[in-house]
Amino acid sequence: MRLVGRISGWNEEKGYGFVTPHAGGGSVRAxxxxxxxxPGxxxxxxxDLISYSVSKDDRGRANAVDVRYAGQKIEQRKSSRPMPRLAIGVLFLxxxxxxxxxxxIPxxxxxxxxxxxxxSYIMYSVDKAAAGKGMQRTPESTLHFVDALGGWPGALMAQQRFRHKTVKTSFQSVFWVxxxxxxxxxxxxxxSGAARSLTTALLGS
Structure with missing residues (x-):
């Protein structure tokens, strides 16, 4: 059975919130x-007014699934595979x-x-743990800085491993830049030969 309710307590940073059913909906907040x-x-x-179905997780808590905005047509879910971030990072290295x-390559x-x-992998891991515990977060600018210096392969691995920062469009846009x-x-x-000169200086040969 589909229910109708409104989004409340939405956390854009974490990508989740709650839906409160209309009075008489016969269900609790999910x-x-x-x-x-x-998708899309x-x-x-x-x-926001939405319609949804309710499922229970392994702890018996209500979760809204198959969510659609009011008036939104049912779309055929195309089989699409998520970006293989882990594979891209590993193959690049x-x-x-x-x-x-x-x-x-020097x-x-x-x-x-x-x-x-x-x-970068460690920073994403720590930031993910902090997000789950409500602790102080690593600034996104710091993550982007390390990624720009060369930590992005590790960032891709961490994003897939911890499912972190993958749904926030603004973050991903800057990340790929x-x-x-x-x-x-x-x-x-x-x-330019700068990397070769640095390698010679480090290895002494």
Whole structure:
């Protein structure tokens, strides 16, 4: 049975809130996550009128599922696979390692990527834990800065592993800009010879 209610207590940062059924709806307030909305739907705000079904989680709590805005037509859910963030991050680092082995990429470049990716992975992990406990968060600007320096492969792995920062459109838009900036900067470092000089200075050969 489908119910009708309004969004309340929506947390845009975390992508969830609650839905309060209309009087006489015969149901209690239910938890609602952004993933319960149809693909392509706009972001919800407090007061939005929606229709939904209710399911229970393993602790018996009510969750709103199959959510649609009032008047929204039922859309066929296309089978779409999520972006393989983990695979992209791992393959990029592996490609860098092979590039070093075959002499195409200076050692300093891949060493920087690995170290910064580890740092970024840890930062995303800590931020995810802080979000769940209501503790102080890592500023998004800090995450973007480390990603722009070269930590983005690790960030991709963490985003998929912890399901963190993947549904916030504004964050993802800036994130991919930092990836582009980093790649362009890395290409310049390699072609200009700066990366080779740094590797020579570090290794002494």
């Amino acid at each position: 938890f609602v996550h952004i993933k319960a909305f149809q 739907s706009r972001r919800p705000v407090d007061g 592996l490609a860098g390692v092979f590039g070093v082995l075959f002499g195409f 050692f300093a470049i891949i060493a920087g990527y690995v170290l910064l990716s580890c740092l 930092t990836v582009l900036i980093n790649i362009v900067a890395t290409i310049w470092l390699i072609r």
